Amino acid sequence: MRTIGRRLALTAFSALTAATVFTGSAQATVFDQGISVQPYGHISEDGKVTLSGTYHCQAASPMGARLQISAAVVQDGTRLAFGGGEADCDGQEHEWRATGSLKYTPDFHPGQALAEAQLNEIHFSGLLPRSVDTVAEDRQEIELTTHH
Template sequence: MRTTAIRLALTACSALAATTALAVPAEATVFHQEISVRSDAHITPDGRITLSGTYSCEAASPVGAVQVKATVIQEGVRLTMGAGDAVCDGHEHPWRVESKPGRTWGVHEGAARAVAQLQEIHFGGGMLPRAVDTVAEDARDITVHDRRR
């Protein structure tokens, strides 16, 4: 039963993200935002895909949360991971995301594309997101290195 509730919550968040990605962004409360993704990703010895980079943001008001989202795209495979809440204090911070251990999800050594996004999440009634705005994005060609060998 718990798995079903988690899947339902993830499906709802994914649907919200998909619909807001095509909408005109609402007024953002985060200013002076930047994000970058490094040009290398890694498959760790325990089989995790890792991406990293830096971000900075400065919040005008604490209305919601700001999070980092990163995606690896390779030969039709699209693996999206979240890096948790961002600290919007005007300073540059590192971010790093990892997939689950032993699950490369079809991503392998070689050329790929990476997209890093700094997203502002606005909550409505309760804990469900009302809107998700991408306030900064970096996309670049990367190289995936396999460190399992």
């Protein structure tokens, strides 16, 4: 009987330890996630810049969390960041496209720029975001072209 009590106590302790160790990781996400940005972007005649690429992610995100794509372009010291929508996390590769207005940053022009894409896990507390974790990121020099 004494051995059963020790095993039960050891099992309970192991479960508590595992719960403690993995509680911090419960907010983290699975490792099989990624995002890429294409080596080119487009500037439209109506004053918008568009970036695109691909992403993949798993559905095993914590309850109350959403995965969203964000993009940014930097040129001549000016940075423009914009959203790319919510990610469809089914383990498959998907294309993404994000468009930002140049209304307040009209100095963007065809030529070299730095593009960034992030896959962000947003944790909510009720209706409000509680925290944001970047789970995948790509950053590279691109060519901005005029798109007609």
